[in-house]
Amino acid sequence: MTDLLDISYPIIQGGMQWVGRAELASAVSNAGGLGILTALTQPDPDALRAEIARCRAMTDKPFGVNLTILPTTSPPPYKDYLDAALDSGIRVIETAGRSPREFIARIKDAGGVIVHKCTAVRHAVSAERAGVDAISIDGFEAAGHPGEDDIGGLILFAAALMLGAEGINMGTRFCATQEAPIHDNIKQAMVDASERDTNLIFRPFRNTGRVLKNGVSDEVIRIERRPGGAEFEDVRPLVSGARGKAALTSGKIDDGLVWASQVMGLIEDIPSCQELIDRIVRDCRKAIDIGQAAFSG
């Protein structure tokens, strides 16, 4: 994976709406991982071009662009976003949401590499058949869209390697870093939260999302569970993209949804990305050495 992506450590900062901006992506890449800009965080493809240029001014290491393809009645211009990334010289595209099938030829033609993020083994196999270069698996503990199958993954680097992975994709953990472009109150809320402080929303709509437990997500669940059921339209005003961005920037926890994974139970500080990645690699080496010693003893 380090060869494929031209990075020092097999640690990817997964795409995250509103958070995947130049500040965070450049910090992760500078620390030896792969930073990812989230395409749809930018209002249009030209803004993505500008964000890529801004990120390039902050690091000379490779970084990627996330393209999340979600079910929606008025889809954004995915192809134009993709063109903006590839024309700007981005090589690694992280796809997520739906199958990236229709975009693969375009990415390959530009010499790109596709890392597809999914939540189920059958989707991984299907994406591999379609020609993606790497698969990243989100477990049930993940933030955002953990899928409908409730299959647990795992969160720690050495354990992932033992299961045969070549690296890890982290999201929520990178939000609680110095460089993440979100309000300090939200970072502190992630430090304070335990593994039990998430809510699963949108489950009745078969589009489950894992978010921080707060006033908004509690209210969404209350509506979803009311007798007689609920439609997405009933919760839409609570969960608009604008309201999600609001909490991240205002620092007022109940201003909107905040995507966050159960890994919050393990987050106890707000280091720089460099400190974080160095620590992960050091802990991983130590764990493997201990395992080795246990079997030679």
Added chain:
Amino acid sequence: MTDLLDISYPIIQGGMQWVGRAELASAVSNAGGLGILTALTQPDPDALRAEIARCRAMTDKPFGVNLTILPTTSPPPYKDYLDAALDSGIRVIETAGRSPREFIARIKDAGGVIVHKCTAVRHAVSAERAGVDAISIDGFEAAGHPGEDDIGGLILFAAALMLGAEGINMGTRFCATQEAPIHDNIKQAMVDASERDTNLIFRPFRNTGRVLKNGVSDEVIRIERRPGGAEFEDVRPLVSGARGKAALTSGKIDDGLVWASQVMGLIEDIPSCQELIDRIVRDCRKAIDIGQAAFSG
């Protein structure tokens, strides 16, 4: 853990209702792990004494006894089962269900070791404070009672070691072995099943159980989800202990509930316990060697 339990490999066969009998427990202990007899599978404490004697005739290695303390209006005589185990010379007691607090002094007085199985970090901390010797954590993927918090664990040995565990507790995997005293059809059903072939039942009663997806568990869920909700009394006739035992012995998959974890997605054969444990240890060593090589390269 191997020192504490006096075994060769840190692999425990967790207690399983109807399955944790002498055939399986002796096979696991003979293979170098710790086999466990399930106390409440026996109709009364004297029958447990007899089962311990039967198991002792089948292995000269240590084995333990599981005592599962579940919420019920007419509790079985836990203390008498415990006395039967300790008086028979059993040293390792696996407790599960509720806090083992009230039984700890009795076990310690007899020179016993308590391995408490739980599903949440806060329960583990509380049990440690109460004086148990070891904690075993069931993740959300587990069979039986995975808890109400939906916190994923993991299933593979090397990965568990990397996360700082000293060993693993396996249940469902040991059901699909030659020695497990259940019908071959049920073993084959576990081989055929994927990680998506379980149902979570009893969730409305805050006593979630993960079982094999079959006609009975589908029907339980249908009742639980009917408009207006359901009481446990509504599903009781479907889920009696007798019906659970029925499927395991008749081999007719729809005869009753069958407890099974998502690990079924990884079960592809029905080896002997010796073959299984040898394979797990071999795979673990290989994974650690690969991890070591990745970092020295």
